[in-house]
Amino acid sequence: MLYDGFCLYWRADSKVAEGEPKVWSTIRLSAYVPRSEWFAQATSIFVRIITFLALAGVWAQAGTGDGRAYLVSYMAIAQALGFLLQPTTAMGDDLANGTVATRMLWPISLVKYYVSQWLGHVIVPSLISGCLILMAWHIAWSGSVQMGRIPVFLVSLLLGVIIGIEFDFIFSMLIVRVENETWFANAIRWSLVAIFNGSVIPFVILPESWQGVLRWQPFASMANIPIDLLVSSGFSTFLAGHPADMGGSCSPWYVFRCTGPHGSALRCWEDDLCLTC
Numbered sequence: 443m444l445y446d447g448f449c450l451y452w453r454a455d456s457k458v459a460e461g462e463p464k465v466w467s468t469i470r471l472s473a474y475v476p477r478s479e480w481f482a483q484a485t486s487i488f489v490r491i492i493t494f495l496a497l498a499g500v501w502a503q504a505g506t507g508d509g510r511a512y513l514v515s516y517m518a519i520a521q522a523l524g525f526l527l528q529p530t531t532a533m534g535d536d537l538a539n540g541t542v543a544t545r546m547l548w549p550i551s552l553v554k555y556y557v558s559q560w561l562g563h564v565i566v567p568s569l570i571s572g573c574l575i576l577m578a579w580h581i582a583w584s585g586s587v588q589m590g591r592i593p594v595f596l597v598s599l600l601l602g603v604i605i606g607i608e609f610d611f612i613f614s615m616l617i618v619r620v621e622n623e624t625w626f627a628n629a630i631r632w633s634l635v636a637i638f639n640g641s642v643i644p645f646v647i648l649p650e651s652w653q654g655v656l657r658w659q660p661f662a663s664m665a666n667i668p669i670d671l672l673v674s675s676g677f678s679t680f681l682a683g684h685p686a687d688m689g690g691s692c693s694p695w696y697v698f699r700c701t702g703p704h705g706s707a708l709r710c711w712e713d714d715l716c717l718t719c
Contacts, residue, residue, distance in 0.1 A: 464550040465558040472562025487571040494521035494575050497642070498583070513644060515587070515673040518579035520641045520665060522572040525564040526599065527641045527665040529606040531556040534614040538624045557607060587672050598668035606664045609635070640666030
């Protein structure tokens with residue numbers, strides 16, 4: 443079976459001589475979803491949509507006005523991009539069952555193969571679930587973003603995906619240390635990333651002492667930093683008028699201009715200063 447799979451990949455990759463890159467061949471093959479997996483894919487997309495509706499309903503109760511709009515917008519972007527915010531390649535499983543040895547014989551490097559395979563797997567579900575979630579967000583909550591921030595957001599998201607893939611490779615190596623306990627290693631990875639990247643719990647609702655710590659750790663770059671870059675507009679006004687309600691939104695990754703009776707300063711935690719992103 444492994445030989446047949448290798449031959450199939452080699453034939454698909456034979457188009458390289460005609461100008462098709464190996465990476466593109468892997469993405470194209472990985473994006474194919476057989477009929478036997480349609481139900482699983484549809485269930486995954488359905489669960490993500492339900493998760494968005496549930497979390498948006500919960501966070502909508504945590505604030506009013508601009509605060510509510512920020513939390514709902516944050517959750518919409520987080521769930522729409524959920525497959526990209528926590529990259530999970532097949533390296534862990536291949537290390538556990540020994541398939542990684544055959545991958546070394548294929549005409550593509552391991553890093554390129556696993557990254558392109560992951561991209562192929564997430565393209566279709568990301569497009570479907572992302573479009574449906576953003577549509578629901580726009581219809582139910584009149585959600586929108588500033589178009590001028592999208593280029594910076596895309597750059598930040600790309601860097602976050604790169605960091606996420608690096609962490610995936612690191613956690614995949616843990617499988618060797620825990621004697622191929624794949625489930626245990628994945629449980630550690632999913633728990634850590636879900637808590638510390640801000641994709642489920644926005645950092646802004648946490649105590650301000652926690653925010654300063656969480657925004658400096660690398661997991662924040664995978665979700666909280668790029669999403670906050672995109673949806674933070676307007677929420678700063680809410681924080682300026684109600685600094686005690688949500689604990690402030692200062693982040694070491696951003697540059698804030700504080701104005702008020704004390705003039706310009708970089709003391710963003712003072713209640714009597716106006717906070718603007």
